[in-house]
Amino acid sequence: MTMNDYIELIDQKLDEYMPIYYPQKIFKAMKYTVTLPGKRLRPVMCLETCRMFGGNYKDAIPTACAIEMLHSQTLIHDDLPCMDNDDYRRGKLTNHKVFGEAHAVLAGDALLTFAPQLILKHSKNLGAEKLIKILEEYFQAAGAYGVIAGQIVDIESEKLMQSFEFSGKIDIEKSELEKTLEYIHTHKTGDLFKLALRTGAIIADANEEQLNQITEFGQNLGVAFQIADDILDETSTFEQMGKTIGKDKAEGKLTYTSLYGLEKSKEELNKLIDRCFNILEKNNLKSEVFEQILNKIKAC
Amino acid sequence: MTMNDYIELIDQKLDEYMPIYYPQKIFKAMKYTVTLPGKRLRPVMCLETCRMFGGNYKDAIPTACAIEMLHSQTLIHDDLPCMDNDDYRRGKLTNHKVFGEAHAVLAGDALLTFAPQLILKHSKNLGAEKLIKILEEYFQAAGAYGVIAGQIVDIESEKLMQSFEFSGKIDIEKSELEKTLEYIHTHKTGDLFKLALRTGAIIADANEEQLNQITEFGQNLGVAFQIADDILDETSTFEQMGKTIGKDKAEGKLTYTSLYGLEKSKEELNKLIDRCFNILEKNNLKSEVFEQILNKIKAC
Numbered sequence: 382m383t384m385n386d387y388i389e390l391i392d393q394k395l396d397e398y399m400p401i402y403y404p405q406k407i408f409k410a411m412k413y414t415v416t417l418p419g420k421r422l423r424p425v426m427c428l429e430t431c432r433m434f435g436g437n438y439k440d441a442i443p444t445a446c447a448i449e450m451l452h453s454q455t456l457i458h459d460d461l462p463c464m465d466n467d468d469y470r471r472g473k474l475t476n477h478k479v480f481g482e483a484h485a486v487l488a489g490d491a492l493l494t495f496a497p498q499l500i501l502k503h504s505k506n507l508g509a510e511k512l513i514k515i516l517e518e519y520f521q522a523a524g525a526y527g528v529i530a531g532q533i534v535d536i537e538s539e540k541l542m543q544s545f546e547f548s549g550k551i552d553i554e555k556s557e558l559e560k561t562l563e564y565i566h567t568h569k570t571g572d573l574f575k576l577a578l579r580t581g582a583i584i585a586d587a588n589e590e591q592l593n594q595i596t597e598f599g600q601n602l603g604v605a606f607q608i609a610d611d612i613l614d615e616t617s618t619f620e621q622m623g624k625t626i627g628k629d630k631a632e633g634k635l636t637y638t639s640l641y642g643l644e645k646s647k648e649e650l651n652k653l654i655d656r657c658f659n660i661l662e663k664n665n666l667k668s669e670v671f672e673q674i675l676n677k678i679k680a681c
Numbered sequence: 682m683t684m685n686d687y688i689e690l691i692d693q694k695l696d697e698y699m700p701i702y703y704p705q706k707i708f709k710a711m712k713y714t715v716t717l718p719g720k721r722l723r724p725v726m727c728l729e730t731c732r733m734f735g736g737n738y739k740d741a742i743p744t745a746c747a748i749e750m751l752h753s754q755t756l757i758h759d760d761l762p763c764m765d766n767d768d769y770r771r772g773k774l775t776n777h778k779v780f781g782e783a784h785a786v787l788a789g790d791a792l793l794t795f796a797p798q799l800i801l802k803h804s805k806n807l808g809a810e811k812l813i814k815i816l817e818e819y820f821q822a823a824g825a826y827g828v829i830a831g832q833i834v835d836i837e838s839e840k841l842m843q844s845f846e847f848s849g850k851i852d853i854e855k856s857e858l859e860k861t862l863e864y865i866h867t868h869k870t871g872d873l874f875k876l877a878l879r880t881g882a883i884i885a886d887a888n889e890e891q892l893n894q895i896t897e898f899g900q901n902l903g904v905a906f907q908i909a910d911d912i913l914d915e916t917s918t919f920e921q922m923g924k925t926i927g928k929d930k931a932e933g934k935l936t937y938t939s940l941y942g943l944e945k946s947k948e949e950l951n952k953l954i955d956r957c958f959n960i961l962e963k964n965n966l967k968s969e970v971f972e973q974i975l976n977k978i979k980a981c
Binding site for chain 1: 790794812813825830
């Protein structure tokens, strides 16, 4: 399967898995953000990891789609007025702009349980033990130990950055900011990447050592992806990104580029991508799709 | 176990299951609403159903606590400014009033996956097959087919009521309002009640017939509870209820009392409670705790 084959399959399945039941407005709101055109990076990685470790990628389709739904859930709630207050996402109006705030909150809530329900419904063939393992990964990544921890520290980082800039660097050490930034990236972005990779590997019956390899890979890839996103937030346009650009900087958010500057950020990005290539090579993991993904992130 | 024994046990376990990790503010926000003093009706019903069908109530403790967390999640998000905009709950400030809106949204999100994660973590002894069954019930009740469907139709019912009152009853039939109200009660309240009862029964290895009995019981009890809540919203005080009173009426919400009046609502409540007693008697289900609950709701 090529990257495009995967994306086409995922788009088709996302549509199929989300019929519009009564009350229609909630199902429409859920489906709206999930089916906005996207790179489908997380589900593609899930399917490709399953294939790479000798599994049948078809077994991972419900899990891959569930992870895309979880990702959409984080976007819907992150865009809310009380959070990042964004009007555009993937070039279209954000969920609350189309359906109203109450419906956007509830659509996000609904996706958080719709996604694992989908796994249980469509992956019965994997057996109860494996389903439990997949759900454990899902809950760990989705909750207060995962993306939400990253989002909370991200929100609070605005204050940190301000005290760093205005306090004459006395109250707060740069090393603390660096640690905080690493924490945000690890959880806010890395945890969903790791979820996609680890569940793909679990479905393929990967052993503990292989799980560790792919987790290390995901850790590096997640941070690399976030650095690339921070760089693009400074260097690209609304048309290229489909969302408001330069907002992080304007709001004094803690980002890679704000802390290290553009050049050093690019260096770090290259280093992380090289490390990802090394992990694949060292463990004899062959994947054109992952090579494509790595090169694309590097060329941000 | 008496009602008070159960409540004490649940309060102790809720505290125990929710340590405060980093980032502290999210875990504190989650715990704040979950541990507000409450009647613990849903977890009590889960434990008592398990006992009533011959199971060990201790096996149901994690599931019972998870259901209380799910219930708290619905309260946190329902109270948000973009939903019911309530400042008080159980006599204390609502979550967003204490922690801010962003944290309240994220605390609710986190609880939605923290709760089933807790079941997986602390109920391993039930075996993978039974855990899957419990989670299927949880997802069905928590999501767009369950409480969220009820909440969505509840929000939209304000508009329905207005067109009923101002349109000279031409555009909309009273029977449509009645059906809508039944739908709201069935899902917004009934689905969590049914979740508590059905999971308690599943943990006790109840058979299909017993599951049907307890589901019918929960359906009637859920609607009875909501009617009682609507009555109390008209007849009680802030001090008695711990939340703002008379708001539903002021906002033109579709409630039992607004549609049928106080007297007919009380009649319907009595009928439903009698039906609940009959279901217990007919099936030889003996429970002082459920008798207490039924009598308390009847005497609202």
